[in-house]
Amino acid sequence: MQENYPFQGIEKKWQNFWDDNGVFNTDLATAENPYYCLMMFPYPSGKLHVGHGRNYIIGDAVARYKKMQGFDVFTPMGWDSFGLPAENAAIKTGTPPAEYTAANIVTMKEQLRAWGCMYDWDKEVTSCMPDYYKWTQWLFLQFYKQGLAYKKNSNVNWCPSCATVLANEQVVDGVCERCDSEVDQKSMDQWFFKITAYAQRLLDDLDTLDGWPTRVKTMQKNWIGRSEGAEINFPVVPREDGAGDNIDHVACYTTRVDTIHGCTYMALAPEHPELKNLVKGLPQEAAVLEFIKASSKLTNLDREADEVEKEGRFTGRYLVNPYTGEKIELWVGNYVLMYGTGAVMAVPAHDHRDFAFAKKYDLPIKLSIQNPEGSLVLDEMEDAFTEDGTCVDSGPFSGIDNREAIKQMTAHAEEQSFGKGKINFRLRDWLISRQRYWGAPIPMVYCDSCGVVPEKEENLPILLPTDVKFKAEGESPLKSSEAFMNCECPKCGGAATRESDTMDTFVDSSWYFLRYLSAQDSAQAIDAATANKWMPVDQYIGGIEHAILHLLYARFFTKAIKDLGLIDFDEPFKHLFTQGMICKKGPDGNLHKMSKSKGNVVSPEELLEKYGADTVRLYTLFIGPPEKEAEWQDTGVEGASRFLKRIWRRISENHDILCGAGIPACPSTPGAEQAGRPAPLDVSTMADPDRDLYRKTNETIQHITRGLDGAFTFNTAIAAIMELMNAIDHLKISDESSDSAKGVFRDAIENVVLLISPFAPHIAEELWVELGHAPGVMNADWPLVNEEALKRDEIEMVVQVNGKVRDKIKVASSASKEEIEAAALAAEKVQQWLEGKTIRKIIVVPGRLVNIAVS
């Protein structure tokens, strides 16, 4: 056996071995104990850095661990390969997106392999390939038939730099999540998915997702944003000049109908559809129109931000508060957004923004909720009171608790037919049209005589043309291909035109986990039997940045596909693990997420060259709790490398002892894997130091297994293996050692190899063979704890006096409470501390400590 750890030679060898033996190929039909281990599939952007690696290394470790536990693990991989970067590269360099993407896929596949991350490549999916997007288009058509896909004109988010519209979810703090450009509003005809039809189910079913981090569930809950409130119609006071308009009321939605007696004006969004009509011909018209124009230049973010001055204009019109019969002014305000009714009933006394607005424009303020202390005085208020209290000056509702008043006042509105209780969601329908080339074409056709017609299923896929002009000018590039645009109407056969927009790439990634299970099926999108057997995914692993977008869309798709009758489950991911990002200090001295633009990427190639894949894997897992952010430190890699070298050296140094004749059988003696799990070692014949090491080995197995089954505590699992190695060195084995000691030593070493194999698989494979086993450590059984080994005859206990540690005692593990107390009181140092004191109480915590309370 080589003296030094030859990582360069062995890693390629074992990667080939895993491939050649199809170790990660899963027979989906015959598997008896399915475990679907899924990692978020990457966008093939070029090269992966070590920050990206965390996702795949965690996933690979889980897959290998589960495999050793006897599961039929399915770990597929694929490519979320439609999207802007490929298209932007085409604009810049002229390389066609398909070519650019294919090249990147080759590179990244090699990188994953070099990390030792192995997948069932037979089931690879690539979302930009016709055999995949054919079925994305097919799903679109099914959604269309169900009324889940529809086209409408609306104000949409427009990213001028990406030259396309964006979904609400893709606008973060008013800027495009991709390129950070400020997002404008634009009125366009666009395709939507009716995700709002599933809002309640998406919310309710979050409660069933026990295996999801609460953080992610809370984020989704907030995003869906269910609120219970009332929609109230305020009658419009007819114009004084007698001119008629057809508007008899303005509806507004509120979650605080209890404050409505304090409503002193109403504010409309500048985009409110009736606004221009309401002011037509009035002296205020010019000012209002001007205001609408000025507001349109502000982004939604500006309009909602606290720092931006709230502005408005009086419209010259009045409404009637249906509860009080009072006449109130109708305003237009830039802080009102055109969501829902686009109208806000303003209650300055009980809403911060209304309060500021009323002060600014000298509008009346009326108290309608009194605080529980009864101490609110209108003239002394410096800001709105928004908490709960009791209704005052609220007609028949005065004196009622405000929460109760919401119910009664909503009921009142319903009885009087001027309003109704309404549940509102923040969630908007999902805008999926994109004015870009590199995406799945939306399979719809426009015919002069038949209108909007869905393409025939047998004509799918509608292939992306290649004769297009790429330019980011807001016109869909597909329009430049006449061959693509001109088609036959699927209904009447006449000349027609295709939809020129493509689908948001999040559509592709909303169902790829289903396609892995029927990746090569050219006859259907989803194979029901296979999907029902393997889904939901047992473990999904990915970045927290997808907490809302991708994970919400995927849940929506799963529910919609279930409603189509194609599958019988309605949540896609049973357990979700979101790993933290890897950060590193950049040239600017600050900590940033590892990214090319920050100049702080560590590329794996150098590290693999210098230390090997196992070191990079081990360090990545050891760096910290996997769900938290972590700072990459180059010196840390050194430590991981040192540890692997040490394991190697310990085995090579003692190779003769480990594989020598006369060593008692231990759990994994050569040939044992054929015979199943052999009997554990016999504790009763062991000398004390041997028994200590044997105990430590079993404690380590227990600790690691518990950690990996609950959370993914890779960092402490690796620390535990390091501790075990320290204990192994402590035993100081030599040729003169007893056979029993040698057996315990071998058992400990074998377990180190088994326990580290999910994390550092190449070295584990090599050492497994060196220890005399048939190749394929991941086919070995995950070690079991020998309960006998954990027992102790004697235990050490801490003795505290008044909660401070004063001494330690050794007692028989069978000792009674009285015996322990006696031993504690007899301890020498304890006696000193007890001198002249009265013992008030003695607490005995079995197996841990004794605390003597004195006065």
Place this chain on the structure above:
RNA sequence: GGGCGAGUGGUGAAAUUGGUAUACACGCGAGAUUUAGGUUCUCGUGCCUAACAGCGUGCGGGUUCGAGUCCCGCCUCGCCCA
């Protein structure tokens, strides 16, 4: 402004969920091996102290025999929603 999470050595971080605070590693210091550097192997490493003792988990209170962990109030940072 609301919600959630975090704050522990010089550094990354542990702590069986109320029971010996700082496991494991990095770094640093001392020694051994080596002709040298590197490697490897010992030993040491929270603060203060000659030692005993004392003090130590962002700050201030509380509950408890006992609090990093639970409760109340603050400060700072991160994320989501406003």
